[in-house]
Each structure stands twice: as C-alpha cells, then as structure tokens.
Amino acid sequence: MSEEVRYSPGRAVSEAQVPGWDDEADVVVVGFGAAGACAAIEARNAGADVIVLEVAGAGGGSAALSGGEVYVGGNGGTDVQREHGFSDSTDDLRRYLMMSGGPAADAERVDVYAENAVQHFNWLRSLGVPFKGTYLPGKWIEPPTDDTLLWSGNEKAWPWSAEAQPAPRGHTVQFTGWGGGQVLMKVLCDQAVALGAQLHCNSRALALVIGEHRRVVGVVARQDGQIRYLRARRGVILCAGGFICNADMVRRFVPSALDCQLPVTGGNDDGSGIRMGISVGAATLNMQEFFATLPFFPPASLVKGIFVNGHGQRFVNEDSYHGRVAHAVLRQPQGRAWLLVDNEIFGRPILQEDLEIAAVGESWEEVEQELGLPAGALVHAVEEFNRYAAAGEDPHFHKSEEWLRPLTEPPFAALSYCKGDFQAHAFTLGGLATKPTGEVLDADGEAITGLYAAGRTACGLPRWGEGYSSGLSLGDSTFFGRMAGRSAAALSS
Amino acid sequence: MSEEVRYSPGRAVSEAQVPGWDDEADVVVVGFGAAGACAAIEARNAGADVIVLEVAGAGGGSAALSGGEVYVGGNGGTDVQREHGFSDSTDDLRRYLMMSGGPAADAERVDVYAENAVQHFNWLRSLGVPFKGTYLPGKWIEPPTDDTLLWSGNEKAWPWSAEAQPAPRGHTVQFTGWGGGQVLMKVLCDQAVALGAQLHCNSRALALVIGEHRRVVGVVARQDGQIRYLRARRGVILCAGGFICNADMVRRFVPSALDCQLPVTGGNDDGSGIRMGISVGAATLNMQEFFATLPFFPPASLVKGIFVNGHGQRFVNEDSYHGRVAHAVLRQPQGRAWLLVDNEIFGRPILQEDLEIAAVGESWEEVEQELGLPAGALVHAVEEFNRYAAAGEDPHFHKSEEWLRPLTEPPFAALSYCKGDFQAHAFTLGGLATKPTGEVLDADGEAITGLYAAGRTACGLPRWGEGYSSGLSLGDSTFFGRMAGRSAAALSS
Numbered sequence: 006m007s008e009e010v011r012y013s014p015g016r017a018v019s020e021a022q023v024p025g026w027d028d029e030a031d032v033v034v035v036g037f038g039a040a041g042a043c044a045a046i047e048a049r050n051a052g053a054d055v056i057v058l059e060v061a062g063a064g065g066g067s068a069a070l071s072g073g074e075v076y077v078g079g080n081g082g083t084d085v086q087r088e089h090g091f092s093d094s095t096d097d098l099r100r101y102l103m104m105s106g107g108p109a110a111d112a113e114r115v116d117v118y119a120e121n122a123v124q125h126f127n128w129l130r131s132l133g134v135p136f137k138g139t140y141l142p143g144k145w146i147e148p149p150t151d152d153t154l155l156w157s158g159n160e161k162a163w164p165w166s167a168e169a170q171p172a173p174r175g176h177t178v179q180f181t182g183w184g185g186g187q188v189l190m191k192v193l194c195d196q197a198v199a200l201g202a203q204l205h206c207n208s209r210a211l212a213l214v215i216g217e218h219r220r221v222v223g224v225v226a227r228q229d230g231q232i233r234y235l236r237a238r239r240g241v242i243l244c245a246g247g248f249i250c251n252a253d254m255v256r257r258f259v260p261s262a263l264d265c266q267l268p269v270t271g272g273n274d275d276g277s278g279i280r281m282g283i284s285v286g287a288a289t290l291n292m293q294e295f296f297a298t299l300p301f302f303p304p305a306s307l308v309k310g311i312f313v314n315g316h317g318q319r320f321v322n323e324d325s326y327h328g329r330v331a332h333a334v335l336r337q338p339q340g341r342a343w344l345l346v347d348n349e350i351f352g353r354p355i356l357q358e359d360l361e362i363a364a365v366g367e368s369w370e371e372v373e374q375e376l377g378l379p380a381g382a383l384v385h386a387v388e389e390f391n392r393y394a395a396a397g398e399d400p401h402f403h404k405s406e407e408w409l410r411p412l413t414e415p416p417f418a419a420l421s422y423c424k425g426d427f428q429a430h431a432f433t434l435g436g437l438a439t440k441p442t443g444e445v446l447d448a449d450g451e452a453i454t455g456l457y458a459a460g461r462t463a464c465g466l467p468r469w470g471e472g473y474s475s476g477l478s479l480g481d482s483t484f485f486g487r488m489a490g491r492s493a494a495a496l497s498s
Numbered sequence: 499m500s501e502e503v504r505y506s507p508g509r510a511v512s513e514a515q516v517p518g519w520d521d522e523a524d525v526v527v528v529g530f531g532a533a534g535a536c537a538a539i540e541a542r543n544a545g546a547d548v549i550v551l552e553v554a555g556a557g558g559g560s561a562a563l564s565g566g567e568v569y570v571g572g573n574g575g576t577d578v579q580r581e582h583g584f585s586d587s588t589d590d591l592r593r594y595l596m597m598s599g600g601p602a603a604d605a606e607r608v609d610v611y612a613e614n615a616v617q618h619f620n621w622l623r624s625l626g627v628p629f630k631g632t633y634l635p636g637k638w639i640e641p642p643t644d645d646t647l648l649w650s651g652n653e654k655a656w657p658w659s660a661e662a663q664p665a666p667r668g669h670t671v672q673f674t675g676w677g678g679g680q681v682l683m684k685v686l687c688d689q690a691v692a693l694g695a696q697l698h699c700n701s702r703a704l705a706l707v708i709g710e711h712r713r714v715v716g717v718v719a720r721q722d723g724q725i726r727y728l729r730a731r732r733g734v735i736l737c738a739g740g741f742i743c744n745a746d747m748v749r750r751f752v753p754s755a756l757d758c759q760l761p762v763t764g765g766n767d768d769g770s771g772i773r774m775g776i777s778v779g780a781a782t783l784n785m786q787e788f789f790a791t792l793p794f795f796p797p798a799s800l801v802k803g804i805f806v807n808g809h810g811q812r813f814v815n816e817d818s819y820h821g822r823v824a825h826a827v828l829r830q831p832q833g834r835a836w837l838l839v840d841n842e843i844f845g846r847p848i849l850q851e852d853l854e855i856a857a858v859g860e861s862w863e864e865v866e867q868e869l870g871l872p873a874g875a876l877v878h879a880v881e882e883f884n885r886y887a888a889a890g891e892d893p894h895f896h897k898s899e900e901w902l903r904p905l906t907e908p909p910f911a912a913l914s915y916c917k918g919d920f921q922a923h924a925f926t927l928g929g930l931a932t933k934p935t936g937e938v939l940d941a942d943g944e945a946i947t948g949l950y951a952a953g954r955t956a957c958g959l960p961r962w963g964e965g966y967s968s969g970l971s972l973g974d975s976t977f978f979g980r981m982a983g984r985s986a987a988a989l990s991s
Contacts, residue, residue: 015942016712017779108753219509253943257783257931260601280941286510286777290750293786316894318811379886379893385878393872400872401809438750448773449508450746 012211012225012232014280020216026223029236030056030203032493033224034244035210035278038066038271039479040460040486041244042193044443046132047490048242049200056235057197058208058226060245060273064194065187067246067271067432067461068479072147073178073185074157075129075483076476077122084127085154086172089140093172095119100169101160105477107469109291114441118466118484125484126176134192135179144308146300146327146356151181158474162325163403175476189479213241213281213456221285221455240455240493242443244486245278246270247433247461249295254280258292258435264335264424265297265431274432278462282437285456288448290464292435296473297335298328299422299429300356301344309350309410311390312422315341317373317382319390322402328473331429340424343376345369345387347412354420357428363421372417387412434473436464443489455496457489505704505718505725507773513709519716522729523549523696525986526717527737528703528771531559531764532972533953533979534737535686537936539625540983541735542693549728550690551701551719553738553766557687558680560739560764560925560954561972565640566671566678567650568622568976569969570615577620578647579665582633586665588612593662594653598970600962602784607934611959611977618977619669627685628672637801639793639820639849644674651967655818656896668969682972706734706774706949714778714948733948733986735936737979738771739763740926740954742788747773751785751928757828757917758790758924767925771955775930778949781941783957785928789966790824792915792922793849794837801901802843804883805915808834810866810875812883815895821966824922833917836869838862838880840905847913850921856914865910880905927966929957936982948989950982 012018031053034041041057042064048055057064077083079098086093099119103110130136141152148155157175159165178185198204205228214223214234223236248254249268254276256263268274283289302308308323312330314337321333323344334342343363354360364375373383391411393399399409421427436458438446443457459465460482467477505511524546527534534550535557541548550557570576572591579586592612596603623629634645641648650668652658671678691697698721707716707727716729741747742761747769749756761767776782795801801816805823807830814826816837827835836856847853857868866876884904886892892902914920929951931939936950952958953975960970 013942013944015779015781015940015944108756109750257602257781257943263601276941283776283781283941284779286508286779288508288750288776289782289785291786292782293784316812319809381882382894385882389874389878401875447508448769448776449506450750451506451508 014212014277015284017213017215017284018225020214020222023214023234025234026236027233028056029238030054031239031498032242033058033235033237034242035224036066036244036246037064037194037204038244038246038460039068039190039193039482042190042197043483043486044242044244044459044490045197045202046193046200047487048494049197049202051491051494053239053494055202057202057204058210058224059204059206060209062206064204065190065271067274068482069186069190070271071186071479072183072475073180073189074175074476074479075126076157076174076474076480077126077176078172078174079119080123082172083123083176085136085138085176088138089154091172093174094170097169097172098122101165102466104165104168105469105472105474106466107472109468114466117441122480129483132192132196134189136176137179144305146303147183148177149182151179153177153179157476159326159329161405163322210245210277210281213285215285219286219453221453237455238498239496240457242489242493243278243282243458243462244460245462246274247436248274248276248279249432250274251276259295259433262295262431262433265429267428267430269430269432274461278458279436282445282456282458285453286447287445287453288438289435290438291468294434294468295431295470296328296434296467297331297429297431297470299331299334299427300327301330301354303355304352306350306352307344307346307354308408310344310346311412312342312344313383313386315339315378317378317386319386319402322399322404324404324408326474329471332471334422335429342422343419344422345412345417345419347414347417349414351418361421361426362418364419366417367415369417372419376419433461434468434470436462439463441485441488442492443485444492457493459486459489507705507770508777510706510708510777511718513707513715516707516727518727519729520726521549522731523547524732524991525735526551526728526730527735528717529559529737529739530557530687530697531737531739531953532561532683532686532975535683535690536976536979537735537737537952537983538690538695539686539693540980541987542690542695544984544987546732546987548695550695550697551703551717552697552699553702555699557697558683558764560762560767561975562679562683563764564679564972565676565968566673566682567668567969567972568619569650569667569967569973570619570669571665571667572612573616575665576616576669578629578631578669581631582647584665586667587663590662590665591615594658595959597658597661598962598965598967599959600965602961607959610934615973622976625685625689627682629669630672637798639795640676641670642675644672646670646672650969652819652822654898656815703738703770703774706778708778712779712946714946730948731991732989733950735982735986736771736775736951736955737953738955739767740929741767741769741772742925743767744769752788752926754786755788755924755926758922760921760923762923762925767954771951772929775938775949775951778946779940780938780946781931782928783931784961787927787961788924788963789821789927789960790828790922790924790963791821792824792827792920793820794823794847796848797845799843799845800837800839800847802903803837803839804905805835805837806876806879808832808871810871810879812879812895815892815897817897817901819967822964825964827915828922835915836912837915838905838910838912840907840910842907844911854914854919855911857912859910860908862910865912869912926954927961927963929955932956934978934981935985936978937985950986952979952982
C-alpha cells in the first residue's frame with residue numbers, strides 16, 4: 006500500500022520513473038462504461054490491441070444504472086422516428102443541440118453528431134442492442150413500458166420549439182421500466198471482450214505516464230493490490246466518468262451541486278480521469294455545470310401547475326424538460342419556489358410522495374398569506390396566468406397550449422420546492438477539453454499526443470445543465486467513445 | 499522567431515530540453531502589475547534575489563489603469579475608517595467577503611485577509627502610497643475627487659446588509675478623478691526596483707520549465723527578440739493577469755462575457771500565466787466567472803428607478819453595487835431589461851449619454867404598450883413597487899429606504915438595457931487554484947513545488963461576478979502578491 010501513496014491522478018509520472026513495463030498494448034482504455042466499451046470496440050475494429058482497466062468488479066459504469074436512452078435523430082429520422090411519422094432533419098437536430106449546449110456550445114462536435122447520429126443508432130442495433138421500435142406518446146420522466154421512442158427533452162418546449170422543428174429523439178433500449186442501461190452495457194461490454202479487448206476489472210488507474218515531447222505513453226495501475234506499469238504504444242483513452250462521487254471536487258469545482266443530495270452514478274465517478282488529464286496539462290471546460298433534476302411529475306397533470314418564487318414571480322415554462330425546471334428552481338432567490346396547483350390537477354408527485362404541501366386555501370389570497378408572501382404578489386401572478394391561459398396563451402413563458410389551463414378550482418395548494426424541502430438528482434457535466442476526435446487539448450487548444458477522453462470525463466455534447474435532455478449523455482458517450490477509439494488506434498506508435 | 503514557435507504557455511518545457519541557463523535568481527516573477535510588484539518587494543525583503551519579467555515596456559499592468567482603490571477594513575477599522583466614525587470588525591469583513599465569494603468562496607483565504615487587511619493598508623502607506631484620509635459620502639462609480647474613503651460595494655445593500663454591519667471599505671489612492679492606479683503602481687514598482695529586483699521589460703514569458711519530481715525550475719522567455727532560459731532556484735511566481743484580452747480563451751472558458759464589449763485591461767491580460775500553470779498540472783477554478791459592470795448611474799437619482807425584464811418583473815435591488823446589477827441585467831430572459839424612471843429622477847446616465855430611451859409615456863400603460871409588453875405586466879410591477887415605496891418598504895428586494903420613492907411624476911420613461919443597446923465592461927475572475935500562500939494546486943489539491951500565482955492569474959478573493967466590490971481586485975492582488983513573494987523566497991532551493 007505504501008506505493009499507492011506515491012501515485013495520484015493529479016500527478017503524472019515521467020517515463021524515466023517507470024521501473025519497467027508490466028504489460029503493453031496499442032491502446033489502454035481507462036473505464037469500461039459506455040464510452041470506454043465503445044472506444045475499446047472501435048480500437049479493436051481498427052486492428053489495435055487493447056487493454057481495458059475497470060475499477061469495479063465488472064463493466065457497465067454509470068451507464069448500466071441509466072434508463073438506456075440514446076438521443077439520436079437527424080438525416081430525415083431514424084427508422085423508428087420515420088415509422089411513427091416523425092421526419093427529423095439534420096439541421097433541426099443541429100439547432101436543437103446548439104441551443105442545448107448553452108453559451109459554450111461546441112459547433113464542431115454538434116455538427117459531426119447531427120450528421121452521424123442515425124448511422125450510430127443503426128450501429129448500436131447491428132451489435133444487438135434491442136430497440137422495440139414502438140412509440141410512447143406523452144410526458145415521462147421514467148418510461149413505465151418497454152417502448153422505444155420518447156419525447157425526452159425540450160423539443161416541444163419554448164424556446165427550443167421556436168428554433169427547431171420538434172421530434173421525439175429519445176430511443177430507449179427495450180426493457181420494461183427503468184433498467185435499459187444494463188441491457189445496453191451488457192451488449193457493449195460483451196462485444197468489446199468478444200473482439201479481443203483484454204479486460205482487467207478491479208484495476209484502478211492511478212496516474213498517467215508521460216514520455217518525451219509531452220506524449221502520454223502509459224498508465225500506472227493497481228491490479229489485485231499490485232502496482233503495475235502499462236505501456237500504451239498508441240494512446241490512452243480516459244473514460245472514467247465524471248466527479249459527482251468526489252465530495253472534495255464537487256465543493257471546489259461545482260459547489261452549486263451541493264444542493265442536490267442524490268448523485269446519479271454507478272459509484273465510481275470520482276473524477277480520477279479528469280484529474281489525470283489535468284496532470285499532463287489538459288484544459289477543462291464548464292467544470293461548474295451539472296445535470297440536475299427534480300421529478301415534480303408524474304402525474305402529468307402537475308405540469309399544468311405554475312412555479313412561482315418568493316416574489317410571486319413565475320420563472321419557467323413548466324412544460325420544459327424536468328432538468329431545466331430543476332435548474333430554474335435551484336437558482337431562485339433564497340432558494341424559495343412553489344408549484345401552485347388547483348384541485349383539478351392536484352396529485353402527489355409519484356416520485357416524491359412525501360413532498361411538503363406548504364399551503365392550502367380556498368382562495369389564492371389564503372395561499373399567499375399562508376406562505377407569508379407580500380400581499381398581492383402571488384395573487385397577481387395567478388390572476389395574470391389564468392387570464393391568459395383561459396385564452397390559450399402564455400405570452401411570458403410560452404408554455405404550450407397542451408398544458409395551459411386556468412387554476413380556478415378550489416381548494417388551491419402550494420407544493421414546496423424550497424431548498425431543503427425536496428431532493429434533487431445530479432451528475433457533473435464539466436470535463437476535459439477535447440476535439441470531437443477525442444484528442445485531449447491543452448490550454449492553448451493544442452492536442453496532447455497520445456491522450457484521448459470521452460464520456461463524462463470530457464466536456465461533451467451535454468455541457469449545460471439547463472439544456473440537458475434524457476439520452477444525451479449516453480448518445481454522446483457511445484458516439485464519441487467510438488471516435489476516440491478510432492483516433493487512438495490510428496495514432497502512430 | 500522560429501524558436502518562438504517551439505514555445506507556448508500551454509506546453510511546459512522539461513529541464514532536459516534547456517540548452518543552458520542564461521540567467522538565474524532565487525525567484526522569478528512573471529508580470530509587474532500589482533501582484534507582481536508586491537511579490538517582488540516581499541521576496542527581496544526576505545533576502546531572495548529576484549528577476550521580474552514584464553511583457554510591456556514598463557511596469558504597472560492593468561492595475562495602473564484602475565482607480566487605485568483598495569478594499570480593506572476589519573480589526574476595528576483602518577485609521578481612516580475610525581477617524582470618520584466607522585468601526586469595522588474582522589468578523590463583519592469576513593462575513594461580507596464570504597458572501598462576496600459566492601458558492602465557491604474560500605474561507606481560508608477570506609480569514610487571512612480579514613485578519614490582516616488593516617496591517618496591509620498600513621504597509622502600503624508605509625511605502626509612500628498616498629491616501630488623503632478624507633471621506634466621500636454618497637454612491638459613486640468613479641469618484642470625482644481625491645478623497646480616500648468610499649462606499650465601494652454591496653455593504654449597504656441587501657442581502658449583505660442583513661448579514662454584516664456595513665462600513666465603507668474602499669480606500670482610494672489620492673488622485674483627483676480616475677487614475678489613482680498609476681500613483682499606486684509607481685510607488686510599488688519603484689519600491690521593488692529600489693530593493694534590488696532586476697526588472698526586464700519587453701520580456702515575454704513563453705513557457706515554464708519543469709524539472710524532476712514536477713518541480714518548476716525556471717521560465718523560457720523572449721527578451722529583445724532572443725530566447726532566454728531563466729532558472730528560478732526557489733520558485734516562479736505567475737502574476738501575469740487574467741485573460742480578457744484573449745478572445746479565444748474568452749470564447750472557450752467564459753463565453754457569457756462575450757456580451758461585454760469593453761475589456762478592463764492594460765492590454766496584456768492574455769491568459770498566458772493561467773495557461774502556464776495549466777501546462778504543469780495546475781487546476782483552475784471559476785473560469786466561467788467575470789466582473790461586469792454597466793454605469794447606469796450617475797446621476798444617483800437613477801438608482802431610485804426600477805429595473806424590469808421582459809416579463810415586467812423586477813429582479814434586483816437597484817441600490818446594489820453596479821456590477822451586481824450588471825450581472826442581473828445580463829442574465830435576464832432574451833437579454834431584455836429596462837430601467838424605469840419618472841420625470842423627477844430622470845437624467846441621462848452621465849457615462850452612457852447616448853443610451854436609448856426605449857419608451858416615454860404620460861402613463862405606465864403607455865410605456866408598457868410602447869415596449870410591446872403583455873398588457874398589465876409592467877403596470878402591475880410599478881404599481882406594486884409604488885404602493886410599498888410610499889410606505890418606505892420593498893418587501894421583495896429590500897432596496898434601502900434611502901432610494902425608495904414611488905415613480906409617480908409623469909412623463910415616465912424606460913431606458914433600454916436590452917442586449918445590444920448598452921456596452922458593459924468586463925474582466926475575468928477565474929484562474930489557477932492556489933492556497934492563500936500563493937502555492938499553485940494540482941487537481942488533487944496538492945501544491946506543485948516551485949510554482950506560485952497571485953492577482954488575476956489566480957482565482958482569488960474576487961471570484962464571483964455578482965459579489966464583486968470596487969477595490970477587491972487590487973486588495974487581493976497586492977495582499978496575496980506579497981504572500982506569494984514571501985512563500986517563494988522561503989522555499990528551499
């Protein structure tokens with residue numbers, strides 16, 4: 006164990022310090038989740054020999070705990086989209102993804118994804134990932150069926166709906182309820198191993214090894230309690246996940262996520278991949294960004310309610326993706342927000358049954374008073390909403406007509422989304438700066454030879470909490486994991 | 499020039515690649531602005547020999563273009579504060595600074611500053627920095643006089659005012675109008691040189707040199723067109739400013755600042771110091787944060803106006819520090835915001851005389867209509883504000899009574915602070931992760947031996963745009979520049 010103290014992801018090891026290589030391969034992949042499995046598959050397909058290091062006892066990573074949803078479309082639509090009457094142009098997908106990337110959206114990455122996402126979906130099917138091919142209409146957080154095609158983001162919500170023709174793009178692996186991620190990862194991991202990737206589980210990558218001219222040449226790992234030095238003749242691909250499990254990193258880099266008590270992770274998102282990249286001079290991007298959600302519906306009727314803050318102000322179209330609503334709630338002044346509902350739409354949020362009902366009243370004046378808000382503020386917000394909703398309009402937030410209905414049936418209630426009264430889920434979106442090829446970039450924007458990253462270790466397509474859509478992380482991880490695998494395999498040794 | 503191509507701040511040079519040292523010193527300081535000058539002074543005071551590399555033709559950096567304001571207090575108050583009747587406890591300063599640091603506030607850094615700021619102010623005076631010692635009441639952006647003591651932040655504005663006893667803490671160098679920074683920097687630079695720091699102007703640091711065990715051992719620089727290798731026996735201190743001049747870095751790391759057209763800089767904030775730190779494995783913090791301001795007053799009467807967004811919602815107490823108001827304006831939906839004023843308080847903003855008046859009317863209904871806002875929204879906001887203001891209250895935003903007055907004297911007007919209609923000033927607040935000692939930290943939070951940073955190259959006290967106060971950057975740069983100088987001088991070679 007004393008050797009382990011010497012090695013840490015934040016500190017690279019120079020080749021001169023390596024006592025001798027214990028093993029070697031063209032490509033060493035760190036992490037056997039969605040990105041790592043796809044990287045290994047493509048590196049093997051390109052003829053490289055591949056070692057995969059996985060810290061857990063088996064592959065799968067955080068992707069195996071996901072719903073197994075992949076965000077794809079464009080090029081006229083996938084077979085599934087077209088079969089259910091949704092055409093989906095590459096340009097619409099591109100515009101949607103650029104908006105979803107927020108201020109730091111990466112046009113180059115979006116372009117290559119939008120142009121090739123359909124092909125990527127077909128590739129997943131060709132490996133045997135099962136997609137039932139059916140369509141589930143409606144608004145869901147966790148699809149209760151084994152259907153494939155879902156509305157999984159902000160497509161029909163303003164302002165996305167004004168900029169890009171909406172289409173459902175969530176393509177879910179066939180599995181009844183939550184758990185498609187397991188099915189997906191079994192196929193991908195099995196495929197990588199079948200193609201000859203050498204998998205080492207219970208193997209923790211401790212540090213990168215750096216050779217002459219700043220080329221990454223290997224990895225120091227602990228395998229079965231032993232320190233081992235693994236040479237990568239071509240490249241190392243970091244696919245070690247994000248950093249939501251690392252409390253110290255969360256506190257330093259994304260302190261706003263401390264308000265979210267429920268990490269979305271397979272348990273090994275400890276930031277070691279990102280730290281290894283930083284150790285050799287990689288730049289990081291959007292380290293402050295995170296996915297967050299609060300399942301304020303189902304029942305879907307609750308989407309017809311309105312969120313207000315402590316000033317009695319509305320602040321979001323409630324039919325936005327639940328993660329966008331979550332970010333809007335989290336940033337309200339003094340962490341105060343409530344979902345206002347009337348008797349007709351009321352139901353306890355199924356996924357948060359013990360959510361506090363902060364006020365109930367026969368009039369909105371009573372609710373306002375019970376919440377302790379300044380006289381008139383909340384009443385005005387509801388009256389204004391009701392007046393426009395009755396006419397099928399929401400001039401301020403452009404909530405779609407489908408969810409517009411005046412809140413006029415007493416009793417009325419305010420469900421508390423004040424800080425401390427609800428629990429939010431989170432994972433990190435910041436990571437290493439990379440090209441779409443997976444090449445890791447330094448602070449000047451130049452590639453660090455021999456180093457690649459994909460999945461949540463990189464700052465990928467999903468990089469802005471307010472713009473996340475379900476399926477975006479899996480889509481990004483599998484697609485850009487493949488690209489990184491091909492790139493590393495093609496690098497001359 | 500061909501050699502220059504080989505060297506870049508994002509890529510460290512290994513000691514083995516150095517053909518020979520052209521010069522050496524115990525401590526090499528990169529950048530001769532506020533942080534660099536103070537680092538050089540203290541390193542010399544500690545007996546180290548010091549080389550300073552300055553890219554410009556003379557010292558001063560961006561600090562020389564500043565107003566020369568230093569944010570200090572605590573410990574019962576500076577002489578100046580006490581003379582004018584303001585006691586100021588260390589605890590109040592600490593609480594103020596913790597709030598000002600936002601979600602990622604650094605308690606250790608705040609503590610050491612709050613405890614020693616008075617002493618630091620006395621040190622500046624002992625060097626001959628002139629502070630007149632007089633007090634200028636009122637609310638200013640650019641003090642028009644040569645007085646010393648000013649209210650320069652959010653001290654009297656909610657929520658700071660509710661958490662910490664307010665005191666004016668902006669201590670401005672004696673100079674009539676804008677320009678105290680020149681005076682300050684002349685004293686500091688002269689002092690460093692008088693103490694024997696060897697100053698090399700027109701010298702660009704190109705890359706760090708890294709030796710065994712990841713110790714930073716020198717700098718590659720271009721001096722008079724020649725590449726020179728400078729050995730640092732003890733340490734290198736990066737004081738090369740922020741990155742607001744580097745359009746590519748702004749786009750990658752702080753894209754939201756692209757909305758601000760006016761960089762606040764001496765011209766060399768090119769991010770090279772931050773990039774050099776990243777090149778040897780340093781972590782960065784808060785790279786997305788920036789100072790921004792829009793001078794919506796004077797005349798101070800405009801502070802009595804109210805800002806509303808496109809939903810007709812107020813969103814900030816207008817008596818907050820102008821930089822806080824700027825950030826609030828910049829993040830409004832669709833970049834739409836207006837300052838509403840009535841005839842009694844109207845005046846053209848002196849610093850933005852050509853600001854667009856978007857609407858004028860004899861009633862608020864007319865103004866609302868002219869702005870094209872949904873009926874009732876703006877009128878309600880004004881009516882609600884007026885009703886409470888008449889009673890001396892602002893239950894929502896807690897604007898202080900001093901600035902509360904109903905807007906009831908027609909004609910009424912809306913000054914446009916919509917995106918594109920005004921220009922905002924900005925500089926970057928993100929930078930290298932450091933300890934208060936100036937030691938630069940890697941991704942694991944461990945110090946990189948031989949490397950220090952201060953000023954805007956580091957992520958310092960000012961690290962949250964919404965919490966900035968005038969004088970915070972100079973206070974931080976001079977104080978922590980000194981600490982870095984002492985730390986580097988004390989490192990064993």
